Structure formats: structure tokens, C-alpha cells
Amino acid sequence: MREIQIEPSWKERLSGEFEKPYFAQLTERVRQEYMAGACYPPGKEIFNAFNLCPFDKVKVVIIGQDPYHEPGQAHGLSFSVKEGTVFPPSLQNIFKEISDDLGTPMPQNGDLSRWARQGVLLLNATLTVRAHVANSHASLGWQYFTDAAIQALAREREHIVYMLWGGFARSKASMIDRQRNLVLESVHPSPLSANRGGWFGQHQFSKANAYLESVGEEPIEW
Numbered sequence: 594m595r596e597i598q599i600e601p602s603w604k605e606r607l608s609g610e611f612e613k614p615y616f617a618q619l620t621e622r623v624r625q626e627y628m629a630g631a632c633y634p635p636g637k638e639i640f641n642a643f644n645l646c647p648f649d650k651v652k653v654v655i656i657g658q659d660p661y662h663e664p665g666q667a668h669g670l671s672f673s674v675k676e677g678t679v680f681p682p683s684l685q686n687i688f689k690e691i692s693d694d695l696g697t698p699m700p701q702n703g704d705l706s707r708w709a710r711q712g713v714l715l716l717n718a719t720l721t722v723r724a725h726v727a728n729s730h731a732s733l734g735w736q737y738f739t740d741a742a743i744q745a746l747a748r749e750r751e752h753i754v755y756m757l758w759g760g761f762a763r764s765k766a767s768m769i770d771r772q773r774n775l776v777l778e779s780v781h782p783s784p785l786s787a788n789r790g791g792w793f794g795q796h797q798f799s800k801a802n803a804y805l806e807s808v809g810e811e812p813i814e815w
Contacts, residue, residue, distance in 0.1 A: 597611060597640070598637070598640065598644075599640045599643050599644065600640075600643050600644045600647050600648075601647075602647045602648035602649055603640075603643040603647065603648050603742070605648075606648055606741075606742070606745040606749075607738070607741060607742060607745065609741075610737070610738050610741050613737075615734045615737050616734075616737075616738065618734060619733055619734040619735065619737075619738070622733045622734070623721055623730070623733060626721070626723060626730065626733075627721075630723065630724065631664070631723075631724035632721055632722065632723050632724060632730075633660050633661065633662060633663075633664075633666065633667040633721070633722055633724065634660055634667040634668050634669045634721070635668075638667075638668045638669040639669055639720050639721060640669065640720070641668060641669025641670055641706075641709075642669055642670055642671070642709065642714055642715050642716045642717070642720075643714075643742070644669075645670070645706055645709035645710055646709045646710070646712060646713065646714045646715075648745070648746070648749075648750075649750075650712045651712055651713075651714045651746060651750065651753060652711070652712035652713065652753060652754065652805055652810055652813065653708075653712060653713040653714065653753065653754045653755075653756065653801055653805075653813060654713075654714045654716060654743070654746065654753060654754070654755045654756065655671055655672065655713060655714070655715050655716070655756045655758070656671065656716055656717075656718060656743075656755075656756075656757060656758075656761075656762040656765055657671025657672055657715070657716070657717040657718070657762070658717065658718055658719065658728065658731075658759075658761050658762075659717055659718065659719035659720075659721075659722050659727065659728055659730065659731060660717055660719075660720070660721065660722045661674065661681060661722075662722045662723070662724060662725055662726060662727050662729070663724070663725065664724070665678050666678055666681065667722070668704075669720070670705050670706065670709055670715035671715040671716055671717045672684055672687060672705065672715065672782075673703060673704055673705035673706070673708075673715055674703040674704065675703075675704055676702050676703070676704045678703055680703045681703075682783060682784045683781070683782045683783045683784075684703050684782075686782040686783070686784065686787045686792060686793075687782050688700055689793070690782070690792065690793055690794075690795070690797070690798070691798050691815045693793065693794070694796050694797070694798045694799050695798055695799055695815060697815070707814070708813065708815070711811075711813050711814065712810075712813070713813060714746075716739060716742065716743075717739070718735065718736050718739050718740075718761070718762075718765075719731050719733070719735040719736065719739075720735050720738075720739065721733070721735070740765070740768070743765055743768050743769075744768055747768050747769055747770060747774075751770075751773035751774060752773070752774065752775075752804075752805075752808040752810065753774045753775075754774070754775045754777065754801040754804055754805065755769050755774060755775070755776045755777065756777050756797060756801070757776065757777065757778045757779075758778075758779055758780065758781050758782055758792075759779075759780060759781030759783075759786060760781075761781075762781075763778050766778065775800075775801070775804045777795075777797045777800060777801065779791055779792055779795050779797065780792050798813075798815050801813065802815075
């Protein structure tokens, strides 16, 4: 965490954050957490969402809350797990909705790097977590940094699809100009929320692709 390794186009937009007092405190607190015990994702993967999806390539933003907190899952992309890892319930529901929406087979691989490389920013609001304890790093200050990333996109870019799932992600909607972008909101894909209704049958993925095509962008191969 001492030297921030982040993709150059994002570093250009976010370098001011690195100079702020909160970021020095955040860096030190995260370093202490990683020294004290297991945390996820591995240090070199903390900024994967940015490194795999440069600023000017972003076409879709999917906001998660914090990383998966069990071994072998988190690798710096919201909702994604490393290849060979059992799909968490939320990811299963995402894949089921994509299959129903687009008529495609269920994926065999939960690594969503393939989405990131097509322009999907898979951004968790909190970029790290202590092992086995959900939201354990939510108070460290990551949200100031990730909000700055969303604000940079809102300021400089347009024709982006923002997928806001659940109350936490939907709280970010105020940063986004709906006249210049497409905002798709729904309940969270976790079983607790999805099974109550409002997740399945929303056709968000086909809507996202239709919008991208309408503004001259290539659709995402979900």
C-alpha cells in the first residue's frame, strides 16, 4: 500500500486523492490490518477494478459494497471470484438473470475480468476487507476514494450505464446525471433481496446493451 500501483488514466484523475490527509490515514490503517491478519483481496489486486478498466474505456459501472471475505474469492472486482471458485449466491443470481434475459448458457467461470476488459468497471465502494468479517473495513475511509472515482466519471464522461443494485449502491445515484447516462436500479442480487422480488426479470443486461448500441458503443458480451 505504500506505493500506489494504479492504471495511468485513473492515476491522473485520482492523484489529488493520494495527497489528502484521509488517504494517508487510510493507507496506514489498511497496512496495519493486513499485517495483523488475513485480509482480502491480496495487496497487489486491491486496485484491479481500475487496472483492468481504464478511465476512457468505461462503458458500464457496477457498484458493490465490499469484497468477498472468504479465502480464494476476492480479487479486486465487485461480485467476481477467481476461476475455479464456487459461485457465491449473489453471483449465481446475476448469472441466472443474464441467462434468462439474454438466452445464454450459465457461465462456468465466475472471474468477471472478461467484463472488466470490455469496459465494465466492477467497483466496490470499500476495496478491502478482514477475513470472515463483512464490512469490516467500511469505516477506514475507502468510500472517499471510490466516490472520487465515480465523480470523475460523472464529470468527464457520458453515455455510461450505471447498474445500482441495492440500497447502498442506489445511494450513489445523486452523483450521476441521468440526462447524460443510463441509470438502472434494482434490489441487490443476494438471495435475501432477490427472492422478495425486484431482481429477476428486470432485463438490465439487455437494456444496457441496447443503450450502448444506441450511442454507438459495442455491447458487452455478458
